Amino acid sequence: MTRDTVRWGILATGGIAAAFTADLIDLPDAEVVAVASRTETAAKAFAERFGIPRAYGDWAALADDEDVDVVYVATPHAAHRTAAGLCLEAGRGVLCEKPFTLNVREAGELVDLARDRGRFLMEAMWMYCNPLIRRLKALVEDGAIGEVRTVQADFGLEGPFPPSHRLRDPVQGGGALLDLGVYPVSFAHLLLGEPDGVAAQAVVSAEGVDLQTAAALSWDSGALAALHCSVVGGTGTSASVTGSRGRIDIPNGFFHPDHFVLHRAGRDPEKFAADPADGPRSTMRHEALEVMRAVRAGETESPLVPLDGTLAVMRTLDAVRDRIGVRYPGES
Incomplete structure (x- = not known):
């Protein structure tokens, strides 16, 4: 990346998504440009709450938004494999909430996909x-x-x-x-x-x-x-x-x-x-800062939260x- 600002998409609109977004909007080099939920009503309400310009009623629309650099996946963890995979397939970087997936098989599929596509992927282990x-x-x-x-x-x-x-x-x-x-x-x-x-x-x-x-x-x-x-x-x-x-x-x-x-x-x-x-x-600002540092540096994973460690x-x-x-x- 040549830009200092990293453009974020938020996938899901629950409590953890709200907490993370509140931290993001306080960072001068982060821009939250889109949010998606399973319903347009929920996405629009979240967008209005945080001043986000675009709201989508399905995950694929967010994944296909080329103005998004990184998607924060905040769904219940049973949906992490599907949601994160959709975003990686579409060329987005992904920060995926913990636990990364339901099991190591699903986790390995996401890691393989990210490495095959050369896309950034990190578990949101803020600790x-x-x-x-x-x-x-x-x-x-x-x-x-x-x-x-x-x-x-x-x-x-x-x-x-x-x-x-x-x-x-x-x-x-x-x-x-x-x-x-x-x-x-x-x-x-x-x-x-x-x-x-x-x-x-x-x-x-x-x-x-x-x-x-x-x-x-x-x-x-x-x-x-x-x-x-x-x-x-x-x-x-x-x-x-x-x-x-x-x-x-x-x-x-x-x-x-x-x-x-x-x-x-x-x-x-x-x-x-x-x-x-x-x-x-x-x-949760520190994990956001680490994601943005890595993305700007062209890294596809973080040394603080390495994918092999997540596996x-x-x-x-x-x-x-x-x-x-x-x-x-x-x-x-």
Whole structure:
């Protein structure tokens, strides 16, 4: 690209799409030029809310809009494969919400398509783009706590959610694991890479989705991860990583923290706080900035959220679902 401004399309009009669009319009080098929904009424209402010039009542029209550089796919995750694939086929770059797809087979299809077409593709794992999480990762890689021994992380919502809610709907890929567990799993992957062993237990609903899941991941290095997710109980969303010479604790909201604490023997605890200049902890602006940096540089994927890493996370999620016996319609 020779332009500084990156032109965005928004595919879907739910809460996450609204939150991301609100962050986008505050960035001087981002322009939201189009939005699409399954109905023109929903698309027009969203367009009016955010001052977007074009609104489409079908996804294909957005995918075919040649004024769009990148499409943010914010549909329920059961539709990610179809929506992102449609945009990649039409020549658009794609930022696709997490979980990337329902399973690694679908994820591999999207990655192959993007690489074949030479188009940008990235999972919207905003945690990986967060400046404080990047600082934590750098400390671990620099040996601040020695060799990583254990990772712990949890993410749970109190609910209750009725059987008709998307979180309990198998057709929409419901369940705690894909919607919430993707964060603890991705956190463990960020620090240790893909595990060598996976064990899991879950409470499965009458509809066939997991209400809460506990996973134990293991690595040949001797490292372990204890991870938990739930849609039947609100947890502290805390995380910690323990090494041979210290520990880092994120006391709450680990995937978008306002601070973390480094503990090392013989030293006072060190608090690392988010820089106020980076914006509110809930912002998704950092992943948008990374997408725009990569697109302007002519890159087809981000080094912060590499596609091979996304595939590895999907393999782990598949392995956990295999252990707990959760299958979605259409899966073998």
